[in-house]
Ligand code: SF4
């Protein structure tokens with residue numbers, strides 16, 4: 001079916017550039033053995049800046065997990081992991097990656113082998129177990145960056161502990177790379193990282209405009225760079241362009257969803273294999289998922305970063321990220337987002353893969369209903385394992401939810 | 417064996433026992449994890465009690481937790497929300513797995529049992545900085561207890577608690593060793609009750625009873641003959657005493673374990689000299705590791721094989737609660753390590769309830785029957801007293 005002019009207009013021209021950058025990045029990573037660069041596997045919320053400063057190529061199994069999910073290879077790979085004895089109830093990123101690592105399967109023919117593993121547990125305990133598995137498989141050094149959970153605050157002793165680990169981490173890198181850490185270089189990387197995060201936040205902020213120039217599904221796509229290339233000029237340049245494009249869209253009145261009538265907030269990781277379906281299903285109701293808690297997590301702790309003292313302030317910034325805080329703290333972030341993006345409802349993805357993100361959602365939901373008085377719904381899945389997703393059930397729920405939203409009408413007091 | 421009967425009775429109704437303690441004027445502090453710094457609670461004159469989340473999985477937990485949450489966490493919350501823990505004056509949550517981490521939040525926001533503390537332990541137990549952090553965290557915990565209950569935890573009381581716990585732990589270790597060398601001396605169900613009771617009873621009373629029981633057992637209770645293949649149980653917390661009986665009826669007997677409610681909980685002794693909090697921290701740092709803590713990528717596999725060899729274990733039963741991430745991640749590699757050591761294993765995954773009896777019996781029987789000819793594995797009498805963590 002030929003695209004209509006309006007549909008074409010809605011496509012992001014930056015998407016092409018983004019694909020190019022990601023392809024370059026993966027080619028560079030996959031040919032590291034020829035260029036003599038070292039490769040580190042690192043968790044998505046891990047402190048990557050010291051790696052960049054050491055010229056190590058960071059590779060993110062979680063970003064790869066998203067690729068697996070989006071390319072519908074998740075079920076198959078997860079099933080392979082199950083045949084090895086891994087329970088179906090485990091994180092599907094981890095299961096898929098474990099299966100890939102053993103057989104070089106998956107998109108782009110598998111990830112390049114790591115020279116070292118860097119695991120930061122600020123997102124979950126799963127990553128520690130997952131990286132232990134890879135440490136046994138690849139028999140390479142493993143550094144665990146341990147960020148104590150902040151139920152209510154970041155205690156003084158935790159601060160000291162994390163700060164000390166930054167030095168230990170640098171020592172680890174110096175050992176594996178056989179060269180000294182360049183502190184000036186790291187300052188520059190830190191500045192770029194912060195700049196990238198600021199730009200990313202601005203990109204996301206654009207969705208506050210009515211109608212929104214982007215959806216959370218676009219954010220899921222454009223997220224890859226702040227995750228994988230944080231601390232480089234590439235990210236800064238790219239998000240600068242993307243921000244331009246957002247501004248243009250706003251000024252030209254291009255909306256991500258035709259006739260946006262309702263605005264929704266998404267919680268938790270995406271359902272990677274049903275992005276388009278979910279996006280279309282909500283759009284059919286005139287609903288735009290304008291923002292989400294997940295992509296915001298990569299700029300949520302910017303407030304703790306001291307531009308002139310990146311290395312020291314990293315301790316706090318990496319410890320107080322969205323998933324490493326108490327349920328009530330998470331709820332506060334959600335309240336702020338509800339107000340900022342003026343949303344009419346909250347869609348919670350109850351993600352069987354991710355217990356730290358999902359347990360507590362019922363409590364948050366009640367708090368949102370009480371404090372913000374907006375409807376909430378829950379959809380259950382395993383973010384890359386398609387076998388757990390029932391389209392018909394999801395459809396019934398979404399229809400019922402949109403019914404409630406439409407009965408209430410779009411948020412009062414807003415001229416349209 | 418009056419002591420044994422008393423233990424069995426306590427285990428039958430832990431709440432009743434805890435309420436009696438409370439009635440005697442002592443505050444009761446509950447915990448769910450084997451990393452809880454019990455010695456500090458005890459030194460403060462409070463009574464530590466292990467909670468098992470065995471409140472039955474009433475639907476009330478559904479208001480807060482999805483179906484894909486382990487039965488321990490769900491049961492724990494249900495027990496609190498239905499009023500089953502009305503005797504508590506406080507709860508403490510050592511940081512362990514992702515599920516307990518969130519249970520702690522939900523608990524803090526929805527229950528009211530007086531004192532509440534998160535003890536956010538380090539996850540990696542390898543570096544000096546982690547050890548120092550652990551010491552700091554325990555010190556903070558002591559201060560929080562002092563502030564809430566308006567008391568002082570003196571160095572002397574900490575020392576005395578350490579001595580008490582060392583006796584408790586070495587007695588339990590002694591009883592386990594006896595059971596391993598002479599399995600007929602206690603049934604698996606009895607051993608289960610002894611360990612359970614040790615998590616519930618007044619520790620000062622317990623200390624004497626355990627020593628007395630150990631003496632009695634050593635002096636040779638005319639041993640019932642132990643029959644069956646020598647098995648080891650490995651897993652999280654075990655809430656199912658029936659498992660032992662089922663194993664015994666299927667041609668096996670449990671001679672050792674690596675359970676959260678077994679050796680992992682009581683392994684290791686605490687140094688009696690030096691700063692007591694540092695010594696308590698050092699035991700936690702050194703003891704047999706749980707899968708939610710990191711020592712090395714292979715620490716648990718090596719430990720498991722060593723324990724199995726030491727106790728002439730012929731087969732291992734992994735007894736897991738469904739939806740338990742840390743244990744499920746370790747399972748394939750532990751199974752491989754055992755296999756390489758020539759030790760077969762089987763996995764029994766349970767939700768809140770055991771699968772039908774007939775089904776378990778058949779599965780365990782099949783397992784014990786494929787263990788090959790019985791070698792009669794006599795235990796080579798290496799003396800293992802005073803094992804270090
Ligand atoms: S999806 Fe959740 S459990 Fe899986 S690696 Fe990410 S944070 Fe951890």
Ligand code: SF4
Nearest residue numbers: 486513515652740741
């Ligand atoms: S059984 Fe597993 S998931 Fe449940 S509380 Fe224990 S360690 Fe956590």
